[in-house]
Amino acid sequence: MTTEAAAPPPEAGGAPQAGPTAEEFTRVQDSAEFAELRRSFRSFAFPLTVAFIVWYLLYVLLCSYAADFMGTRLFGNINVGLVLGLAQFATTFLIAWLYSRHAATKLDPKALAIKSRMEAGE
């Protein structure tokens, strides 16, 4: 079998292998350990997503409706708009770093523990 119809298929070219059953997935989904992983992911990623979208839209709105404010000079020829634009770059890098750190320390170990147990067939 090389294509997936309804059931999850084995990796192409490999011998068909018995993966975890639907019951096992449901059992894991209901487990406290998985709930903790899900909570740890969602409570970090979802608010952060809302925050950067709001921050970006705020910037877009300021550009559209507060051009004078954006044109306020801060030093030399550098104005508020330029600083806020560069701040968007900076927050993007910062959020990427924060998320990756959270994922590496909080999510990866939990995910790996569940995965190894499920794949070992326990």
Place this chain on the structure above:
Amino acid sequence: MSSTLHLTTTAAGATEHQPLIITLFGLFVVATLIITVWAGRQTKSAADFYAGGRQFTGFQNGLAISGDYMSAASFLGIAGAIALFGYDGFLYSIGFLVAWLVALLLVAEPLRNSGRYTMGDVLAYRMRQRPVRTAAGTSTIVVSIFYLLAQMAGAGVLVSLLLGITSDGGKVAVVALVGVLMIVYVTIGGMKGTTWVQMIKAVLLIAGALLITVLVLVKFNFNVSELLGKAAENSGQGAKFLEPGMKYGKDSTTKLDFISLGLALVLGTAGLPHILIRFYTVPTAKAARKSVNWAIGIIGAFYLMTIALGFGAAALLGRADILASNKAGNTAAPLLAQEIGGGAGSTGGAVLLAVISAVAFATILAVVAGLTLASSSSFAHDLYVNVIRKGKATEKEEVRAARWSTVVIGAVAIGLGALARDLNVAGLVALAFAVAASANLPTILYSLFWKRFTTQGALWSIYGGLISAVGLVLFSPVVSGKPTSMFKDADFYWFPLENPGLISIPLGFLLGWLGTVLSKEKADARKFAELEVRSLTGTGAH
């Protein structure tokens, strides 16, 4: 973004540098073809063809993602827009970059964990396969073809500009050449070959941009404020040049249009099929995360450099010269390269112009290859194998089907690209982002995170987002009614905005929700359990 790839006249003195530009470009083509043949020898299974054997590292894939994402127009278009409109040109870059956080936080890892080859794999996971895969395949192909068309037409115009080829036959030949090369890359090299092409192109593009940026900054002793001051003064606009408003601040319609564009840019990226399939080329979700982080770093650095390029062009070139060469400013970067190398007629100027032009060609070629791969993968895997053959094709048949779809899609792109060569197809890339954000992103997010999401919700969301986005553009000034329209002589527009995102994106999300709550069938809780556990833990990931 090729939104402004509408070029009119030839770059000053481009024709005399033809041999050098062609030699450099030829070197790129020969090198990439050798790699393609090498990659083709190792491309046997479906996982090889669609996902490059999942053997790439996070860094390699990050580079390739950057190569896929930074189109000729990010380079030429944004630099040109900054050179002409100052601050407003820079707004694109920000949306394009911030968008990657959606991919990083919500999409890349779950997608890598739960899918195999296409976006459709994830969308159809919990749903009735055939209707959802048909929908996913349709929207993938529509998004990719629009994007492809803009790039192909852009290639013809760019080449006419940089090489001085202005005859119709010459432009068609260029479009055909680009098309044939992309077909060769994808059919022979599959994902592995295409990924290497993207990586090489990304390195060339970054190196080219870095070189010009450093040379510009040296001229101003690394004093950015002085560079900006000179740009503002030289633009004839004064301080206004450094403030938002020159392009989008005209009236309330252009302001709304800008918000619409901003929304499409930030939400579209994580729904672009040619970006999504890149996450399958790495072995694990962790590597997918790493690749997005690298991409954010590389793309961010690149867009920061376009600021120096754009304002540098405004400061060092005359506004009249930029406009005379191309009304949309697309030649500002090559012209700046020429100027910074010693000016027209100097050897340094000629060499830098040739280098930057060759980089721009390489850029177009790599992006079209990525798009062609995305659409042929989806055609073969979603539509042919899982819908037409109901999942009963052998692996050999599937790879063969994927190769043939590449030829067909490539041929269609050449045909449409040749026909569209004189149309202003600028709006098509923004449309591709809007469709991706309206049709693909809602369904991806609902599928991954909403337990109750049903087949009907998925179909309403995909088709509703697709039809509303395409429909609104059809009746917008992008297509008719304005001198800058695709069909200037026709006039059937009533939708005032050039970008449909403001309406179609919320509509896509709304329809996904409405379709779900109104559906008679309940979501399959067991399939959701499986998808959720797989997507978060990577259990049984391919």
